[in-house]
Amino acid sequence: MGHVLVLGGARSGKxxxxxxxxxxxxxxxxxLATAEALDDEMAExxxxxxxxxxxxxxTIEEPLQLSAALLTAARQHDAILVDCLTLWITNMIVANRNVAGAVDELxxxxxxxxxxxxxxxxNEVGLGIVPDNAMARMFRDLAGSAHQRIAEICDDVYFVVAGLPMVLKGSPPDASDAPASKSGMHEA
Known part of the structure; x- marks a missing residue:
């Protein structure tokens, strides 16, 4: 089975x-969720x-040990959705872990x-302005590098904008994967 990378902005539909x-x-x-509910808003x-x-x-929750969690999950599950890599990278930075080494392991x-x-x-984080602080620039660079390396080994790579997937690599998603059209939507 080929793996899939789905990139997009916040609330893009990815x-x-x-x-x-x-x-x-x-x-x-x-x-496989990488988020940690560290405050009330995130818990919600x-x-x-x-x-x-x-x-x-x-549901499997694992904020840091993504590779080990994937190997364990693969023994019991035939499809594993990892949401999301940018939160995982953030968790790794906050925990002062070697992100590049963890990406190699992944x-x-x-x-x-x-x-x-x-x-x-x-989350695609490379479309905005250059961040004004070193930590944000490091995060952007680590995420961009991880995306490039993971995209290289995935069979399918999609970029989602406004709920619509654009094929960057591989085959288009099945028509049943497209969002349902919303009736009652009118142009302004």
Whole structure:
């Protein structure tokens, strides 16, 4: 099974697309969440995400040890959605971990997972202005490097804008993965 990278901005529709891909790809999908609910607002976001995706996914929460969690999940699940790589990179920076080394490990791990489809979600952070502080620039650089390296090994890479996936590499998503059209929408 080929792996998938789904990039996009905040609220672009990348997670929804990834969930549809995962549900179509497997009978036993898992949602591997990297977020940590460190405050009330984030706890509410996590709760809403769980509610929106419903009971179709097993949930695994792992903010740092992504490769180990993927290997464990691949033993039980035929589709694994990782949401999201940029939160994982942030967690690694905050924990003062070697992000580049962890990305190397992740790429090696993805190469070992052949019986499960892994769908990796990440925020594209390189489209804005150059950040004004060293930590933000480091984060942007680490995320951009990780995206390039992971895109190289994935069979399909999509960039999502306004809920619409653009194919950067591989095959278009199945038509059933496209968002449902909304009736009642009118031009202003």
């Amino acid at each position: 997670t929804g697309l990834s969930e549809r891909i995962a549900m179509r790809a497997g009978k036993r999908p898992a949602y 976001r996590v709760r809403l995400h769980r509610q929106q995706r419903g009971p179709g996914f097993a 790429i090696a791990t993805l190469g070992q997972i052949t019986d499960s489809k892994v769908i990796l979600v990440s």
